Amino acid sequence: MAQNLDRLKDVVPDILSRLPVKSLRRFACVNKSWYNLIKSPDFISKHLHTFNNRKNSADPINLLVNRMRPATFGTSGIHQKAFVSLLSLNPINKNASLSLLDLIYNHNEVSHLEIFGPCNGLYYFHSDTNLIVNPSMREFIVLPNIPAPPDTNTYSLKHHTGFGFDPNTNDYKVIMIMDTWRRHETGRPIRLPWRIEIYSLNSHCWRNVDCTLPSVPIGSWSWIDAFVRGAFHWWAFEDKDCMVHAFDMQNERFQTFRLPNVQSSDEDEDEDYYGTVAKFRESLAVIIKPMRGAEDFFDLWVMEDYSDDASWTKDSIIGPIVRANQPLAFLEEKNLFVVEDENKSTVFYDLQTKEIMHTEFHGEEALQAVVYMESLISLRRNNENPQAGASFFRMVPDPLFEDNSG
Numbered sequence: 001m002a003q004n005l006d007r008l009k010d011v012v013p014d015i016l017s018r019l020p021v022k023s024l025r026r027f028a029c030v031n032k033s034w035y036n037l038i039k040s041p042d043f044i045s046k047h048l049h050t051f052n053n054r055k056n057s058a059d060p061i062n063l064l065v066n067r068m069r070p071a072t073f074g075t076s077g078i079h080q081k082a083f084v085s086l087l088s089l090n091p092i093n094k095n096a097s098l099s100l101l102d103l104i105y106n107h108n109e110v111s112h113l114e115i116f117g118p119c120n121g122l123y124y125f126h127s128d129t130n131l132i133v134n135p136s137m138r139e140f141i142v143l144p145n146i147p148a149p150p151d152t153n154t155y156s157l158k159h160h161t162g163f164g165f166d167p168n169t170n171d172y173k174v175i176m177i178m179d180t181w182r183r184h185e186t187g188r189p190i191r192l193p194w195r196i197e198i199y200s201l202n203s204h205c206w207r208n209v210d211c212t213l214p215s216v217p218i219g220s221w222s223w224i225d226a227f228v229r230g231a232f233h234w235w236a237f238e239d240k241d242c243m244v245h246a247f248d249m250q251n252e253r254f255q256t257f258r259l260p261n262v263q264s265s266d267e268d269e270d271e272d273y274y275g276t277v278a279k280f281r282e283s284l285a286v287i288i289k290p291m292r293g294a295e296d297f298f299d300l301w302v303m304e305d306y307s308d309d310a311s312w313t314k315d316s317i318i319g320p321i322v323r324a325n326q327p328l329a330f331l332e333e334k335n336l337f338v339v340e341d342e343n344k345s346t347v348f349y350d351l352q353t354k355e356i357m358h359t360e361f362h363g364e365e366a367l368q369a370v371v372y373m374e375s376l377i378s379l380r381r382n383n384e385n386p387q388a389g390a391s392f393f394r395m396v397p398d399p400l401f402e403d404n405s406g
Contacts, residue, residue, distance in 0.1 A: 013037060016047070064370050066368040086135060099395040116161065173249050175198050196211060214254055216243060233245065244286070297317055297318065302315045346359045
């Protein structure tokens with residue numbers, strides 16, 4: 001009898017680690033031992049990897065989708081309103097459900113919103129109100145405002161953002177790279193060195209970081225998760241010189257990699273492709289889409305030896321995908337590549353069978369889709385700052401579902 005109980009004790013964590021967070025939150029109330037198990041760091045880590053790496057083809061396709069649509073607020077005229085929802089699509093019968101994340105930004109004027117992540121199931125929502133969100137735990141935390149520069153004549157015009165995890169301190173960080181200028185008495189603005197601020201979830205505050213930024217400016221952020229090998233990555237370019245900048249979340253330093261040699265041999269072509277940096281199977285990757293010729297194809301390049309930009313290897317050619325536009329995500333456990341077409345509809349491409357699944361789900365002004373990852377990691381930290389506590393939110397029926405369900 002005792003041996004059977006011991007075996008059962010060993011089996012329970014394995015069984016529970018295969019269940020969704022919603023079920024585990026209920027099971028934590030069964031008894032004290034289950035509560036302690038589900039809240040333990042070892043089980044949280046086990047669940048994160050076991051549950052999210054399932055390869056059952058019948059499991060739903062889950063994405064966190066971000067759409068912007070025109071909206072009128074009072075007398076201020078037309079603005080944009082953000083809708084972030086959980087899209088769950090049945091791969092067999094193509095039935096879809098859509099649940100809106102009922103967060104505070106839904107009630108404010110939002111001119112722009114970007115989702116970064118997932119990072120261990122956490123997401124950073126960059127907008128007028130900046131949030132870190134765990135959708136599966138229904139928790140979010142509002143970030144404090146970035147401190148203003150000490151010089152009142154200094155201001156920032158634009159910035160670049162990244163989100164990642166520091167395993168040394170078990171901390172989640174947001175990096176903000178700010179283009180800073182000073183007002184001169186002559187009226188001509190003077191450009192200052194880029195200002196770098198980092199937010200720490202553990203301390204719930206921003207701090208200025210003094211580190212050298214690469215000379216080539218950042219060009220764009222990736223709509224596909226770009227946190228790889230402990231660093232966040234951006235596409236950077238100056239004239240025809242393209243590269244990838246990496247910011248290591250642990251040592252808080254930059255590193256630069258040259259891109260693979262994908263440029264056209266035609267010197268008269270100013271821009272013969274566009275690309276984005278991405279994470280693919282835990283490796284740094286870039287996705288290249290030719291602007292001329294094979295418009296419906298994407299070239300996938302992978303850096304086989306991280307930090308060695310001589311190790312870029314062309315992994316595959318993705319496509320053809322008719323009228324493909326913006327790459328959106330990799331669903332690696334299902335071998336799916338997600339792309340937006342010219343109608344802003346979501347299209348799934350099977351990397352193994354090369355089959356294409358079109359959906360009626362689409363955006364309006366803009367569409368962003370990121371991988372949905374379940375996580376038991378709580379945003380409620382042991383912090384003396386009373387403003388650092390996490391708040392809860394609901395999932396409600398998405399008001400745009402009928403517009404997108406066909």
